[in-house]
Amino acid sequence: MxxxxxxxxxxxxxxxxxxxxxxxxxxxxxxxxxxxxxxxxxxxxxxxxxxxxxxxxxxxKFSKAPVICKLVGRKVLDGVGQPTLEVEIYCTVKNYEKRICSTVMSSHSQIPENALPETTEADEKERNDSVNTAVEWVNESLNMMLRGLKPTDQCKVDKILGEYFTKKVEEKKEVQNQEEEEEEEATLALTSCTPSATSLPGKKKSAKPGKKVAVAERPIPPAEPAESVLRGSVAIGGTSLAVAKAGAAVSHIPLYLHIALLKCDQDSLKEMTLPLPMVTLLNCEKISPAKLRLVKEVMLIPPVQLSLKQGIERVLDIQKEMMRLLQPPGEAPSSQVADSKKGRARNTGKKAPLKGKYEILTGTFKSPDEMVDMYVELINKFPFIIALIDPLRKEDRQQWSNICCALGSKCYLIAEDAATYISKLKTDQNINVPMCSGVVLKYINETKVSDLIELTGLLDGQRHITILGSPDGESSDDSLVDLAVGLGARFIKLGGLSRGERVTKYNRLLAIEEELAKNRTLREANLEFIAFAEESQPEKQLSDVLPPPKQDSLPPQLSQPALQVHSLPAQHADLGHPN
Known part of the structure; x- marks a missing residue:
């Protein structure tokens, strides 16, 4: 050589x-x-x-599993131009830092539409400060605490997030207690320097003898105080959801399947059911002169016999026809009207009704008992209505019990107000949740993925139905759809077939249907109502076990889209376009 x-x-x-x-x-x-x-x-x-x-x-095969190496939080805008939080997840994959995913949280505000300008300005400032605080939490504390953890270990991540949030709540309470003590000391010092006023004798008025006292009707219990939201809490929910998306990405499976496996403790899943979409057909706004105080919005649910794609196409045709009918004569057909919510929560009937009654029309009042009779007549006359959302105020628990006994086997009675108490429903047994067929859950604030998994499991075991709903300030992030599918929600409440951030979610739902059908893992949906006991029942919490549901055959009318009425007692509302 x-x-x-x-x-x-x-x-x-x-x-x-x-x-x-x-x-x-x-x-x-x-x-x-x-x-x-x-x-x-x-x-x-x-x-x-x-x-x-x-x-x-x-x-x-021998490489280390991906671990979280960096979290990045930033302030972005949601679908209605309000500030909200985006969380990015970076992982170390085969010795390299790699961006895995990001998620944008939907903002949720309790600003009423009729708030004074100065109140609105203060609340918007609070929202902005809250997002800034959340960005700080993600980039500093949470970034350090979650570094080195596997994104697939959702339980461990959520436990750390929960402990961090609890610590922040305790810190806030300590500051508040200190401020209250200082205020009390200042008040005592001021009182000691001021002579006390004494009432003059003979000035006290007393009721005249023989005067009849009017017997007041049974009042509706007063509204509960709004749940306080800790500034920056959206960082907890945003980080938990971002980690779940990262866990699905590194496992090379869709997010909905990753959520389903977390809920089923990694058991094999043979079939999955798609949630039925609740599509807004009519929404009550202030732009129309017509006054209607009973109905907040009317939604359509596609027939269970049709595929999701066929059902949405049918609902879209109905929505277009309704838009044409609502168009004033002489005007050219217009595109979808702009949404008027601007990220603010609509007033959900928190004001106490006048005279202890509900105002269903201008100047028309009904007592709680009359409201139940009215709904019974409504359902008997219009069998297409299969669900009522918030037909009564949450605090009127006795009437919730009565309406469930009267209509529970014919339609769903949904409590959406309970959505703001997700973080407490699984821990506090004294939460004032009325008897109902199910609740609308929204992924907001400090809600964690593990919270939804635990709570929906509890609801499933008690034969309640779960509805995943969009918060007020929606984003283009379609993770809500994967959450609804993975958690096995019966319905998903996305609103009308309009606006990019909503259509994105409907398209995601259609894509999941196509994927499940291709893999032959799609199970047909069904509707079954809960048969509550006819006799009067004591107040129950969500932790109480309900009687098993009654298997009712579907009426022949349900081969057509079913109607759902979102009631709004004691609130001004006007009939308008879907938004």
């Missing part, structure tokens, strides 16, 4: 030995040698195209 050929052979042998040493080093520190591709190219310039791929796949 020529000297030049011998030298080349010796060089190749040395390179092969070097490659073996690098491979041995890989087993020690689980790192893929950066020069492996160069070495293979030098040794085997004519090697098969898939040789390196096979080696990489083999070595990847």
């Amino acid at each position: 020529e000297p030049g050929g011998r030298r080349r052979q010796q060089q190749q042998q040395r390179r092969l030995q070097e490659l073996r040493r690098e491979a041995a080093q890989y087993y020690q520190d689980h790192r893929v040698p950066q020069r492996m591709e160069e070495a293979l190219n030098a040794l085997f310039p004519q090697r098969p195209a898939d040789l390196y791929g096979e080696l990489a796949n083999y070595f990847s």
Whole structure:
């Protein structure tokens, strides 16, 4: 052999030995040698195209699982231009830092539409400050606390997030207690310097003898105080959801399947059911002169016999026809009207009705008992109505019990007000939740993925139905759809077929249907109502077990889209376009 050929052979042998040493080093520190591709190219310039791929796949079996290396939080805008939080997740994958995913939280505000300008300005400032605080939490504290954790370990991540949130709540209480003590001390000091006022004798008025006292009707219990929201709490929910998306990404499975496996403790899933969409057909706004105080919005539910794609197409045709009918004569057909919510929560009937009655029309009042009779007559007359959302105020628990006994086997009685208490429903047994067929859950504030998994499991065991609903300030993030599918929600409440951030979610729902149908894992949905006991029942919490549901056959009318009425007692509302 020529000297030049011998030298080349010796060089190749040395390179092969070097490659073996690098491979041995890989087993020690689980790192893929950066020069492996160069070495293979030098040794085997004519090697098969898939040789390196096979080696990489083999070595990847021994690599470390991806772990979180960085969280990035930033302030962005939601679908209605309000500030909200975006969370990005970076993981260390095969010794390299890689951006895995991001999520944008939907903002949720309790600003009433008829609030004074100064109140609105203060609340908007509070919202902005809350998002800034959330960004700070993500970039600093949470970034350090979650570093090195596996994104697939959702329970551990959520436990850390929950403990951090509890710590922040306790810190806020300490500050409030200190401020109250200082205020009390200042008040006592001021009182000690001021002479006390004494009432003059003979000035006290007393009721005249013989005067009849009017017996007041049974009043509706007063509204509960709004749940306080800790500034920055959206960081907890945003980070939990972002980690769930990252866990699905590194596991190479869709988010809905990752959620379903978390809920089922990694048990195999043979079939999955899609939630039925609640599509807003009519929404009550202030732009129309027509006054209607009973109905907040009317929604359509596609027939269960149709595929989701067919059902949405039918609902879309109905929505277009309703838009045409509502168009004033003489005006050219217009595109979808702009949404008027501006990210503010609509007044959900929290004001106490006048005279202890509900105002269903202008100047028309009904007592709680009359409201139940009215709904019974409504359902009997219009069997297409299969669900009533908030037909009564949440605090009127006795009438909730009565309406459930009267209509529970004919339609769903849904409590949406309970959505703001997700974080407390599974821990506080004294939460004032009325008897109902199910609740609307919204992924907001400090809600964590584990919270939804635990709560929906509790609802499933008690034969309640779960509805995943969009918060007020929606974003283009379609994770809500995957959550609804993975959690096994019966319905998903997205609003009308309009606006990009909503259509994105409907398209995601259609894509999941196509994927499940292709994999032959799509199970047909069904509707079954809860048969509550006819006799009067004591007040129950969500933790109480309800009687088993009554298997009723569907009426023939349900081959057409079903109606759902979102009631709004004691609130001004006007009939308008879907939004």
